[in-house]
Amino acid sequence: MISRILEEVDKLTKKYKTRDPFEIAKGLNIDIIYHDLGNLKGYYYYQSRMKYIVINNNISEDLKPMICAHELGHDRLHLHFAKNFAIREFGLFDMSSKPEREANLFAAELLVDETRFLELVLAGHTYSDISSELSIPIEIINLKYIIHKFKVV
Template sequence: MYSREQIILITKKLTKKYKTNNPLELSECLNVDIIALPLGNIYGFYKYTHRNKQIYINSDLDYRNKIIVCSHELGHAVLHPRENCPFLKTYTYFENRLELEANLFGTYLLIQTINDDFMTYNQIINAFNVAEEIATYKMT
């Protein structure tokens, strides 16, 4: 189980080391394969198989939503590398530790550098269904 502080530190270290907070770019740096396929009502999921980390993203999503899904699933790849975890279209996650940690990872990763042309702070915290005070905690 990871604390908020640990997740913040992990995202900061990754973005500093690879000089990006773009989850698509970070996935490549971390040798996590991104596979885009039509997935119906599923936005994406993370899969670990035969020592390979794979993020599946619904190819029908727009770029903004692909970034959101990828950041969440990258959280699983980094924090829970041997678990297979679904990310459902409704953004109503299973209330378990793995999903909450992946949500926090995705939130902290994306709010490190907010670009108003891409997503606002409120859009990010709403996408991950995290309380504003949790996301604000990261900003300190």
């Protein structure tokens, strides 16, 4: 599945010339909606040929791209699930199910440029440093490392 994730992210970043999940969603005609969702961080759903990413407007601005990228992962990888019900996110880095792991890996690959990641790693930066430098949660940096190891093998 990592190969499919890598191919999909590569295809999207080349087509839209960006890693910005909001720009990619716009290009894919996915409506992004903000609502007060309580403890729900966001969700993705597909209804009547319309695609939606709903993001909790009460979460920090730094997390909104992560939520959007994660939900884009569901759009690209799990559309068949979303046709039956909304895919909801309570825990941002939930790795307990295959679809959630895949969406998290998709988000890591989309949000973290490989070249910049390797520059920082080779310069001796810790994951915490890289997380701060890129304004991306450390969990995503860890997932990027897992993806990088897959690429190297």
